[in-house]
Amino acid sequence: MRIGQHRPSVDEHAALMRSLLVFERRTETVALDEALGRITARAVTSPVDLPLFRNSQMDGFAVRASDIAAVPAKLPIVGEIPARPGQPAPLAPGTAVRIMTGAVVPDGADAVVPVEDTTVVDGVAVIETPRVVGEYVRDRGSDLRAGDELLPAATVLRSRHLAALAAAGIASVEVLAPVRVAVITTGAELAAPGVDPQPGQVYDANAIAIVSAVRAAGASVVISARVTDDHDTFRAALAAATDAADLVITSGGISMGDYEVVREVLEPLGATVTTIAMQPGGPQATAVIDGVPVISFPGNPVSTQISVEMFVAPVLRELAGLPAARRQSRVLDTDVRSVPGKRQLLRGRAVGEDGVTVVGGPSSHLVAGLAASDLLIDIPEATVQLRKGDTVETLAL
Numbered sequence: 001m002r003i004g005q006h007r008p009s010v011d012e013h014a015a016l017m018r019s020l021l022v023f024e025r026r027t028e029t030v031a032l033d034e035a036l037g038r039i040t041a042r043a044v045t046s047p048v049d050l051p052l053f054r055n056s057q058m059d060g061f062a063v064r065a066s067d068i069a070a071v072p073a074k075l076p077i078v079g080e081i082p083a084r085p086g087q088p089a090p091l092a093p094g095t096a097v098r099i100m101t102g103a104v105v106p107d108g109a110d111a112v113v114p115v116e117d118t119t120v121v122d123g124v125a126v127i128e129t130p131r132v133v134g135e136y137v138r139d140r141g142s143d144l145r146a147g148d149e150l151l152p153a154a155t156v157l158r159s160r161h162l163a164a165l166a167a168a169g170i171a172s173v174e175v176l177a178p179v180r181v182a183v184i185t186t187g188a189e190l191a192a193p194g195v196d197p198q199p200g201q202v203y204d205a206n207a208i209a210i211v212s213a214v215r216a217a218g219a220s221v222v223i224s225a226r227v228t229d230d231h232d233t234f235r236a237a238l239a240a241a242t243d244a245a246d247l248v249i250t251s252g253g254i255s256m257g258d259y260e261v262v263r264e265v266l267e268p269l270g271a272t273v274t275t276i277a278m279q280p281g282g283p284q285a286t287a288v289i290d291g292v293p294v295i296s297f298p299g300n301p302v303s304t305q306i307s308v309e310m311f312v313a314p315v316l317r318e319l320a321g322l323p324a325a326r327r328q329s330r331v332l333d334t335d336v337r338s339v340p341g342k343r344q345l346l347r348g349r350a351v352g353e354d355g356v357t358v359v360g361g362p363s364s365h366l367v368a369g370l371a372a373s374d375l376l377i378d379i380p381e382a383t384v385q386l387r388k389g390d391t392v393e394t395l396a397l
C-alpha cells in the first residue's frame with residue numbers, strides 16, 4: 001500500500017471479487033449416472049404421464065366396486081395379472097381377477113381388494129367389505145401429467161430428482177457446465193514436488209492448493225502451469241489461460257520487490273494491485289484480460305490458500321450449488337493478540353462442541369500449521385487483544 005492509499009477491507013475486496021466472478025454459464029448434457037450434484041440448466045418437463053398406466057397398489061383382486069357393494073360378495077376368479085409387459089383382457093362384470101402390485105388394472109375393474117381381505121373358496125373370491133371406486137388403484141398421470149414440469153431450472157440434482165427423471169424415462173439431463181479455471185503459479189524459485197531441489201528452490205505448494213480448492217468448490221481446472229519470473233513466459237501462459245478458461249488464478253509475484261512478474265505484466269494491462277486489510281493475504285491483484293477475470297494471490301502458501309477460501313471458493317461453491325463453508329462462534333482457550341487495522345485469520349482447531357485453540361503462528365509460510373488446523377479464527381480489524389473465554393467467529397476449512 002502506498003502512503004495515503006485506501007486499504008480495502010476484506011468485505012470490500014470480497015465484493016469486488018464477487019463483481020468480477022460473473023460468468024456466462026455454458027451447459028452440457030450428461031447421463032443421469034453423471035448428474036448427481038449438478039444443476040439443471042432449464043426446467044425439465046415430463047414426456048409421459050406418471051404413473052405411466054393405471055396399476056394396482058396391492059397384491060389382491062381387481063374387481064368392479066359395484067359388484068361388491070352388497071357383502072359378502074362372491075366373485076369367480078377368472079385369471080391372474082402379474083406385473084409384466086402386456087395389456088390384460090377387460091374384466092367381465094361379476095368376476096374378479098388376481099392382480100399383483102404394479103400390474104396393469106384391466107379395463108372394467110375400478111378397485112382392488114387386498115388379498116388378505118379375501119378368502120378363496122373353490123375358485124371364488126369371497127369379499128366381506130365393500131370398496132369405493134378407485135380404492136388401491138394408482139391412476140395414470142395421478143403423480144404428474146405429460147408436459148408438466150418435473151423439475152424447475154436451477155435444481156441441484158439429488159437422488160430423489162434423478163429417480164423422478166428415470167421414472168419418466170429420461171436418460172440424460174442438461175446441466176450447467178462447471179466454471180473453467182486456469183491456475184498459474186509463478187516464481188523462478190519454484191520446483192515441482194518429487195524432484196531434488198537446487199539450493200534456493202522451494203516446492204510449489206500453491207499449484208495443488210489452488211487446483212484442489214477450486215475442484216472442491218465445484219469448478220473444473222483446465223490448465224495448471226508453473227512459470228518462472230520471465231515476462232514473456234508469463235504472458236504466454238496468461239494468453240493460453242485466458243483462451244481456455246472462464247477464470248484465471250495466479251500466485252506470487254505481486255508485492256513490492258523486483259522480479260514481480262505478475263504485477264509487472266498485469267499492471268500495464270490495467271490490473272489493480274493493492275494491499276488489503278487482511279493477514280495473511282495482504283497483497284492482492286485483480287484484472288480483466290481479454291474479458292476473463294484474472295485474480296492474483298500473494299505467493300506465500302498460507303496467504304494463497306486463505307485468499308482462495310475467502311474470495312474465490314465461496315463464489316464457486318455458490319455457482320456449483322454447494323453449501324457455504326460453515327461459520328460458527330467458538331470460545332477461545334487462550335489469549336490472542338492481533339494486528340491493529342488488519343482482519344487476521346489465525347489457524348485453529350475446534351475443541352469439543354464450541355471451543356477453539358490456536359494452531360501455530362500467524363505467519364504466511366507455515367504450511368504445516370495450516371494443515372494441522374481445521375478452521376480459521378476470524379479476528380476483526382479493530383481487535384487487538386482477545387482473552388481466554390472470549391467468543392470468536394470461525395470459518396471451517
Ligand SMILES: Nc1nc2c(c(=O)[nH]1)N[C@H]1C(S)=C(S)[C@@H](COP(=O)(O)OP(=O)(O)OC[C@H]3O[C@@H](n4cnc5c(N)ncnc54)[C@H](O)[C@@H]3O)O[C@H]1N2
Nearest residue numbers: 185187203204205206252253254255256282298299300303
Ligand atoms: N517490502 C515488502 N515486501 C513484502 C510485502 C510488502 O508489503 N512489502 N508483503 C509481503 C507479503 S504480506 C506477502 S504475502 C508477500 C507476497 O509476495 P508475492 O506475491 O510477490 O510472492 P512471492 O514474492 O513470489 O513469494 C512470496 C513467498 O512465497 C513463496 N512462494 C511463492 N510461490 C509459491 C508456491 N507456488 N509454492 C510455495 N511457495 C511459494 C516464495 O518462495 C516466497 O517465499 O510479499 C511480502 N513481501
Ligand code: MOO
Nearest residue numbers: 280281282303364
Ligand atoms: O499478507 Mo502476506 O499474505 O501475510 O504474508
